[in-house]
Amino acid sequence: MDARQLIDDGRSxxxxxxxxxxxxxxxxxxxxxxxxxxxxxxxxxxxxxxxFFCALNFMRGKNLTRLGNDPEHVxxxxxxxxxxFIARDFEVLAAPGVFPWTMVLARPxxxx
Numbered sequence: 001m002d003a004r005q006l007i008d009d010g011r012s013x014x015x016x017x018x019x020x021x022x023x024x025x026x027x028x029x030x031x032x033x034x035x036x037x038x039x040x041x042x043x044x045x046x047x048x049x050x051x052f053f054c055a056l057n058f059m060r061g062k063n064l065t066r067l068g069n070d071p072e073h074v075x076x077x078x079x080x081x082x083x084x085f086i087a088r089d090f091e092v093l094a095a096p097g098v099f100p101w102t103m104v105l106a107r108p109x110x111x112x
Contacts, residue, residue, distance in 0.1 A: 003016075003018070003031065003034050003035065003038060004034060006038055007034055007037050007038060008084075011038070012037065012038055012039070012040050013038060013039060013040065014039075014040050014041045014042065015039065015042045015043070015044060015102075016035055016038045016039040016042075016043050017043070017044045017045075017046050017077035018031075018035065018043065019044070019045070019046045019108070020046055020047065020048070022045065022047050022075060023047045023048055023073045023075045023076070024072050024073065024074065025074070025075070026074055028075050028085075028089060029085075029088070032086075032088060032089040033089065035089070035090075035108075036089050036090075036108045039058070039107075039108055041085075041103075041107060042093075042101075042105060042106065042107050043061075043086075043090060043104075043106050043107070043108075044103070044104070044105050045082075045086060045103070045104045045106070046098070046101045046102065046103040046104070047075070047077055048073065048076075048100060048101055048102075048103055049077075049078065049079055049099065049100050049101055050076040050077060050078055051076075051078070051084075051112075052100045053068075053100045053101075053104045054068035054076075054100070055068055056063055056068070056100055057069070057070070057080065062109055072096060075083060077102060078102070079095065079102045081105065082102045083095055083102075083104060086104050086106055087106075089108065090103050090104075090107060090108055090109060091107050091108075091109055092104055092105075092106045093105045093106055093107060
C-alpha cells in the first residue's frame with residue numbers, strides 16, 4: 001500500500017518495511033518524514049547497491065544500452081551513501097550484507 005495513504009488514515013506500526021522502493025521515487029527525502037510517522041519502533045529498508053547492481057545487470061545482458069541501469073531506477077546509492085541518507089531521520093542499528101542490495105534496520109530519531 002502507498003505509505004502516504006497509510007498516514008492519511010492515521011495508522012502507525014511497530015515496524016515498516018520498504019524494500020526496493022526508494023530507488024523508484026523521485027525526491028526520496030520526502031519519504032523519510034512519512035516513514036517516521038508510520039514507524040513507532042523500526043524501519044527495514046533496502047535498495048540496490050550501486051554501482052554493483054548495474055554492473056551485474058550489464059554482465060547478464062540486462063539493460064545493455066543503459067549500462068545495466070533499470071529504467072525505473074531514478075536514485076542510486078552505494079552502501080555508505082544510503083546509510084548517510086537514512087541517518088538524516090533515523091538511527092541506523094544494523095546494515096547486514098545482503099549483496100547486491102543495501103539493507104538497513106533503523107529506528108526513528110527522537111525529535112529535539
